[in-house]
Amino acid sequence: MTDPLAAARHELALANRIIANEGVIDAFGHVSMRHPTDPNRYLLSRSRSPELVEPDDIYEFTLDSQPVTPPKERMYGERPIHGCIYQARPDVMAVCHHHSAAVLPFCVTGEELLPMFHLGATMGTKVPIRDSRDDFGDTNMVVIKPEEGASLAKALGPYWMVLMRRHGATLAGRSLKELVFRTIYSTRNAEMQLRSAALGKLYPLSAGEAALAGEYNLQISPLSRAFEYWSVRLQKAEAMTDSKFSLSGKTATTGAA
Ligand code: MN
Secondary structure, three states, X not given: OOOXXXXXXXXXXXXXXXXXXXXXXOOOOEEEEEOOOOOOEEEEEOOOOHHHOOXXXXXXXXXXXXXXXXXXXXXXXOHHHHHHHHHHOOOOOEEEEEOOOOOHHHHHHOOOOOOOOOOHHHHOOOOOEEOOHHHHOOOOOOOOOHHHHHHHHHHHOOOOEEEEOOOEEEEEEOOHHHHHHHHHHHXXXXXXXXXXXXXXXXXXXXHHHHHHHHHHHOOHHHHHHHHHHHHHHHHHHHXXXXXXXXXXXXXXXXXXX
16 A cells, blocks of 8 residues: 555544554544645545444544545534644644543543553643633533633643543544544553552552653553554454455455555
8 A cells, every 4th residue: 555645534433443443443533644744634424433443434634624525424523623723733643532431531530641550641741621611601512612622721731631621532643543542541551550550549559650751651662562452353353244454454445465
């Protein structure tokens, strides 16, 4: 698959399916990546549950979250989450938004998400929490208007994950693989924090440990090892269905290998 756009659409469909297969995302949530050759665009599926996303579902959007070609299907309403973060953060290459059950208790209580173990440290040295009421008062809680996306991007600031009060979480990555790793391990970290808090006092990593462990585990070797593992787990799960999705991309209709 030599066409970079076709390859990116396949990689993004795979990332959607992996994050769903690992139990982070359910019917809702979405995963995007910056366009591989045009930094002023990003790629995102049409409105479809991530577990079902195929390369052909993926559209191109401007950073104002407008589709580049007229859409034939319904689009996700919360596109500004993605477009506004790509606008604010030139270093961000991929974005995920989800409402995972492990993270929601932190969004409801305002308890800080803390690095419980070395892999969890990949969520970043701090996870801010954003309260939409600060900027907008009572809303329907979703991030649909451009100004709501800008407010969320501002709350993310220089960090890699932001909790959204009584809604969910949004994460960013310097690559799609980094994003997938951070999304899955921050969710595992949240699960661990909930269980640990039930046992007793929490002793998270120190700030220095979190910074070092986060950096160490985001190297290409651990990212590739985890991605291979998640890909095989997905392959096994899809073998039990009549899924036409090809992990290798060899039968993808968007580009021949
Ligand atoms: Mn949402």
